[in-house]
Amino acid sequence: MTTSPRPRTTTQVPHHLLIGPDTHGVTRYAGEVAGAAGALVVRDARRLDEGDHTHLHVTDRLISPDPTAAADLVEELARRVRLTVTLHDVPQPTDGPRFHARTAAYARIVRASHAWATNSWHEHALINRWSIADAHGTVIPLPIQGTTGVRADTDPHVLGVFGFIYPGKGHRQVARAAAALRRAGHPVSVRVLGDAAKNHDDEIDELLRTSRERGVPVEVAGRVPEDEVGDALRRVGVPVAAHRNVSASGSVNSWIAAGRRPLVRDGAYAREMAALRPGTLTLFDDSTLVPRLEEALRSPGSTWIEPGTDLGPRLEDTAAAYRSWWASVAG
Structure with missing residues (x-):
């Protein structure tokens, strides 16, 4: 089943494909970003039209227990839609026996996507070191939704x-x-x-x-x-x-x-x-x-964090950063 045709613009916020249960941190965060950015949430990839700009928050374990199979599914999706991704849980040597399979999978995901992001420069460097050298993504930090000065008895x-x-x-x-x-x-x-x-x-x-x-x-x-x-x-x-x-x-x-x-x-x-x-x-x-x-x-x-401490970026800042990035890679 497909959705009805929609007019496209180069600055349109992409659809957000959410995979996995809402109790998973990555899925929950993807939904929060989608809501703050005003994106249409899609739970079934079959509902995406050919060529739709689609954003996916990726951790291989959410897609498949086998990193190679996870990369296969992302590549298949990228052949149908214009895919941008945020990489989570990026591979590093402490992964143990699965490390090499995960690095290969993330390299394939980066190559398949139109553009990619991580949540920190540390993760960006891990991708460059272990998965795919000299790839250029963007960094959009995880937001914090909280207030300072609220204390309680401990x-x-x-x-x-x-x-x-x-x-x-x-x-x-x-x-x-x-x-x-x-x-x-x-x-x-x-x-x-x-x-x-x-x-x-x-x-x-x-x-x-x-x-x-x-x-x-x-x-x-x-x-x-x-x-x-x-x-x-x-x-x-x-x-x-x-x-x-x-x-x-x-x-x-x-x-x-x-x-x-x-x-x-x-x-x-x-x-x-x-x-x-x-x-x-x-x-x-x-x-x-x-x-x-x-x-x-x-x-x-x-x-305790001192009252008035800046906790930014907030979710609205993160959504704005994503909208700016999506517009910059829209060509």
């Missing part, structure tokens, strides 16, 4: 980690740091706000087992309903984002949107975001996590 000795549980997300490191703090006399515990990522249920069992061995209380709260996320993030004593293989982080942005200034593992992406939004992150490395946590426990005000 559970002061709770270290909070938000997001899916999977290897490398940092839960184990936070538990090890909590053990060191408890040995130093701080009665801390760890609260995990999130559930296991697909096929990683064993990570919860392993986290709980090793934490018990270290004498660290760990609470796994499971998935937090969307309308309760802000309150949950404001309730913990110290927010921590310790994941190692960050390409872009919705969980860090969620902390910021809740008015929190999280402790974030140092790296290229973290430094880029700290420069984009000064005063919203506290960086640490492996040698400084415990001292940074001790400082936060002694000075809880340091875990």
Whole structure:
């Protein structure tokens, strides 16, 4: 089935093809951008007319568990429509055995698309380094929808980690740091706000087992309903984002949107975001996590963003950046 013919202009906002459930962060974000940009949302690619300018937010795992099959489907779509893409979850060596298949898939997706974007220069550099050298995309940072100055009573000795549980997300490191703090006399515990990522249920069992061995209380709260996320993030004593293989982080942005200034593992992406939004992150490395946590426990005000801090870009800024970019590649 196809839609009725529509007049086209070079500055027309492209249709947004949404793939996957709305509970997935990439799909949810794609819908938010579409709404803010005034785009028509399409859930079934068969409803797109030949030659339609179409935008797709891409992570291979949303399209297919097989990166090669995901690239096949994107190439097939690009033969029918004029495709622009935003690349998410870009490949990097910490992907493990799937790394080479993913880099090849993302190279094919870039070549098939009319133009491409990432959410950070860090991700753009990863694409150039590992997938396709000297390709030129644009960068449109993830927006934040939140306010500063809204504070709440906290559970002061709770270290909070938000997001899916999977290897490398940092839960184990936070538990090890909590053990060191408890040995130093701080009665801390760890609260995990999130559930296991697909096929990683064993990570919860392993986290709980090793934490018990270290004498660290760990609470796994499971998935937090969307309308309760802000309150949950404001309730913990110290927010921590310790994941190692960050390409872009919705969980860090969620902390910021809740008015929190999280402790974030140092790296290229973290430094880029700290420069984009000064005063919203506290960086640490492996040698400084415990001292940074001790400082936060002694000075809880340091875990909140100061009123008046600029959290931009906002969603409307992001939509404007997309509209400008789509117009620039319309030829």
